Amino acid sequence: MHTRLFSTLALVLVVLVAAPALAGGKVEQKDKESWFVTVDKVPTTLEECTALRDELCTSPQGAMVYYLVAQIVAATNRDVGERCMVIGMDMSQLDETIKMQPKARRPDVKGYQIGSSEWQKINTSGFQKDKDYVANSFVLGTECKNGYKLPELPYKYYVSAHKIQKTGGLSGEWDNTWHGFVETSCVETGKVPFFVKKNDKGIWKMFQSSSFYAGCKDPPEAKSDDL
Numbered sequence: 001m002h003t004r005l006f007s008t009l010a011l012v013l014v015v016l017v018a019a020p021a022l023a024g025g026k027v028e029q030k031d032k033e034s035w036f037v038t039v040d041k042v043p044t045t046l047e048e049c050t051a052l053r054d055e056l057c058t059s060p061q062g063a064m065v066y067y068l069v070a071q072i073v074a075a076t077n078r079d080v081g082e083r084c085m086v087i088g089m090d091m092s093q094l095d096e097t098i099k100m101q102p103k104a105r106r107p108d109v110k111g112y113q114i115g116s117s118e119w120q121k122i123n124t125s126g127f128q129k130d131k132d133y134v135a136n137s138f139v140l141g142t143e144c145k146n147g148y149k150l151p152e153l154p155y156k157y158y159v160s161a162h163k164i165q166k167t168g169g170l171s172g173e174w175d176n177t178w179h180g181f182v183e184t185s186c187v188e189t190g191k192v193p194f195f196v197k198k199n200d201k202g203i204w205k206m207f208q209s210s211s212f213y214a215g216c217k218d219p220p221e222a223k224s225d226d227l
Contacts, residue, residue, distance in 0.1 A: 023051035037065040049084035060178035061159040063204035071135035090205040121213040137186035147219040158183040186216040
């Protein structure tokens, strides 16, 4: 009896050790107005994105970083990345796929896809020029001069609070929102503002992301020494 129990426990431990970690992220408060957010791995599947979202998006600062990580995913795998974005965005920023014209249907999750407003921003000529490196620029340690090359994992982000936090609005749309900045090497100001919003389950989602698409310093063009 004891031998069988020991074997069962040993098998459980082997499975737990062998199972790959789906998520790895944490939010650490630096002071009253700022936070560091760490991401141990970049997801490659929707399952991994969901695990990371569930880990980070219990805080507004983590929700901002989750959105930026989903954008890193989208830069290399648009299909998976869009689905990762969907699960990290407020419902007001999504469209119901079945209601869209066939040519306007995008990768979806549970019948919802990124909204037309977000899709229009993605397709602006300015963002299309910068899309391969904008998301990278929010990782601490990246620089314009080396093309926003990502450092070794884990990735670290710096988030700070905006001094004004909106509430109310015509239909209460600004209630349960949080306004903050994420540091970036992409713009002269060194930081970009975002709004996130808490849903009815207490999960924070991206609510206003326009500044992500507003432009980025161009890295030096690669030069060839060949004739």
